[in-house]
Amino acid sequence: MPPGFDARGGSTFFSVFSHAQAKLVAMANIRVRFAPSPTGYLHVGGARTALYNWLFARRHGGVFVLRIEDTDLDRSKPELVTAILEGLEWLGLHWDEGPIHQSERLDRYRDLAARLERSGHAYPCFCAPEELQAKRARAEAERRAWKYDGTCRNLSQAEQARRRAEGRPAALRFRVPESGETAFDDEVFGRVVLQNSQIEDFVLLRSDGNPTYHLGVVSDDLDLRITHVIRGADHLSNTPKQVLMYRALAAPPPVFAHLPLILGPDRQRLSKRHGATAVGAYREQGVLPEALRNFLALLGWTPPAGADKPDGKEVLTIEEMIATFDLQAVSKSNAVFDLEKLAWMNSVYLRALPRNRLLALAEAELASAGLWREAWADPPAAGPSAGQAQAGSEREAFASTVMLLQSRARTLKDFSGSFRAFFSDQFDYDAEAVKKFWKEPALPGLLRELAARLERVEPFTAQKCEKKLREFAEEKKLKAGVLINAARVALTGQAVAPSLFDVMAVLGRTPTVARLSRAANFLDKT
């Protein structure tokens, strides 16, 4: 580390350091952080921010720090911290340090605030919040721009002391220069410049002694030696305030990279109104973490096209993402969260899932829907015995059912939803399916006869079943399709399912025959 790099050293060396040079130094020892506030669940926007931070750290061999910004005591809920951590773990975004709770670091913030006050960069403000609110409301009513008016900015030492002696509560405000401008070079947005006259003397320390966001972030980013601040673009306009603080502390600011926001289909900022925004909700809906992660990665970032990754390849392994992630390739414009594309991506990942993992996930889904049967469980690896051989065959039947269904699943929910008939005898006949495929008047008799013939098929395989059914159709001078489609509805209750004969094989003889008869009985009654 070159001299003068200790952020807390207060060296002025950095004031002459160019942005490019600072960047170079920062690259040598990358430290990034994700700093959610536990006032809500892990939002997909937050998850993407975390992902980009994580990718950046992994790409550059850096450290990914997790920090919980819980300085708003009223709104922060400890149980939400757990939910956020779980969300991150689920997505595979493991942090190297933390979680660090800001609520446990109040001394650090007060120290920094005191330092700022001593150096004249901050001053106590005795204005009552209600008073300020009234002024603001008035200004708004008169359609004037409002900014803190500096009432307490130039109080004499004696006056400050007098008011303190009176026990009047004071907030600490940052003294923003009256003129000039503040600029920084954002990795995504480029140079951003703001007139200091536009920035108000913002609060650093509340009158109850707790820090505000700005104090907390700068203090912690300094303490944690954060080199790159990668966060949502909603912080872009706040950044000059923080840059001003770094300047007042004679400390080098980190490199900033702001990420465009994620919007709902109506182009409004994504919120509950648009449906699920919490990562956990997607998990519950049967989305795979790697699918959500891949989808989120592409929401604002385009991987480079190369020989190994021809234009159009959007399904990326985590390794490919790490190898190619680049802040320069992050888009500047906000992106609409496209549920359809997520669903597609999820089906791609679902189809590529290795057998064991798929079976485990299907089991979990069925269990939570109350459809799981212990007989399907993975038999213990111990030596074979009569009982286990039996269990093993049940297991095999379960496994082949799941594998048969794999290619048509959109989410894990399908296993307990549209695939229900494969795991339970309790299912209804879909009205549309009945209308479409149960038109043939002679159907009850046909289904019964078919059932009778299938009873004699040996062995009960897809091929044998198909042969039997086609022979039967020919005898009856029926198109095989009529029988096939009718039987599909009988076996699954649906018009949509895998190849009928595969369905028969997977169900087994007894359920197949029973369901055909049951359908015949049902038809008799209607």
Add this chain to the structure above:
RNA sequence: GGCGCUAUCGUCUAGGGGUUAGGACGUCAGAUUCUCAAUCUGAAAACCCGGGUUCGAUUCCCGGUAGCGCUACCA
């Protein structure tokens, strides 16, 4: 209202002073077929508007418009 940022198919985006403006999702059509999905083939679909610079702007500059963000003793 003030300030900031952004602007390519419906959506995510590539591209860049001269291109048939490329890809992905979705949509539509066809192939396949026992339904659906998958797969394959094909199609429709975009440079916000106005000025300027230029031989030539979708690309560069300015303005407008729209969208989003910030404008708290929230983060």
